[in-house]
Amino acid sequence: MSTEYRIEKDSMGELKVPAGALWGAQTQRAVQNFPISGLSMPAEFIHALGLIKEAAARVNRELGLLDTERALAIEAAARKVSAGEVDAQFPIDVFQTGSGTSSNMNANEVIAHLANHGNAQHNSHANTLVIHPNDHVNMCQSSNDVVPTAIQVSASLVASHDLIPALKHLAETLDIKSEELAGIAKTGRTHLMDAMPVTFSQELSCWSSQIRSNITRIKSALKRMRQLPQGGTAVGTGINAHPEFGPRVAAALQDLTGVKFESAENLFEGISSQDAAVELSGQLKTLACSLMKIANDLRLMNSGPLAGLCEIELPSLQPGSSIMPGKVNPVIPEAVCMVCAQVIGNDSTITIAGQSGLFQLNVMLPVVALNLLQSLQILSSSSRLLADSAIAGFKVREDVISKTLQRNPILVTALNPVVGYELGASMAKQAYKQGLPIKDVAREMTDLSDQELDRLLDPLELTRGGIKE
8 A cells, every 4th residue: 555645534533544545534543453463354244245335225215315316326336345346445354343343334434435436526516415434325224233244144145156056066076976986885994994895876975965964954054144133223223224224125135146135033133143153153064074074084095005995096186295206195185174174163263252242242243254254165165176176086996995895804794694693703703814705714614605605795785785694
């Protein structure tokens, strides 16, 4: 920013603002008061503020509270904010006043500046139509209902437009891979120890089902996220707002975004608590647990290529070591696991923030926005990455799988109905001790024919369940 300044003033007096800045005095005070992290509010949150300000101006115009010329100028300026054209004009640190008042005023000041500038260019009577950030842009609003609404709008949009489509893509990719590998049986594992066989299709169907269950959970939480507290103003009573303002803003936001927003039944809840955000974050934590399970399974199945399980080969994407030539690591599953760890940590922050609803206002709103939107964003991108760069392209090492499966002593479980548990346990121990296939040991220790053993110990048949007799 230029070292040249202009003088701006607010209710507390005058101060210098960079000459090229679109913001005003209240934003500048916040910039100076909170030099904490260097992290500004998420772009999606800023864009949601633009949508809210456009919707508010439209509704105030329709209600006859704001003259048409001012309203249209505010709407046009707000669209620049929601379109991301002025993201650089929102410099305030995330760790600011807990209500997010500074960010709301940042939006009000930028929009007023843009609206006045545009009005001055197109209206010869501009001097009589000055647009004030509080009186006009913030009409019928308070930071206390705008900021929670911006959290809910931005989170709903990212979840609807990015996360859910990414999860559907991941589930569909798993389904395609599952169908491709339907006829291949492998050793199942419980406690990381050899267990009865499963097919790759069955293993991947578990992952696909986990993802689809997460979609259902997230969609359920979004129903509450779409119930907006706008119209409650300072404490939930709606002071200084038209009684129809909140429902009309929700309808306008639906029109602007295509997402079904509605006015909250109880505005006090939406302002004093962040329960809806805590709920959604909890569902994102559940998704993180699911993705970490899938990513770690892939890492273990890929382990090797000689001394590990060696069941699959993930796509080779980059050299894996600065000292060991030829080493290739499972970088995508590792990245996904780190995303999951971040999301779980974000949920802890959001949980603590959710507990900070003191009387009529939650006072950790900016940090809720930061962590919730980050979780949504990184889960969206990593889910697509996992689908496209790991699952879609991995290859099965059928030679290794077949050899391991033939020597799996736990296959003796299929003989339980015929020979009983005790004899089966003896055969399993003998097979493991001698390093022999269970079929060879069963031939020596029972009177079952080779034909009967082939039928009872067919790995693919054993994946179909039931009692083998």
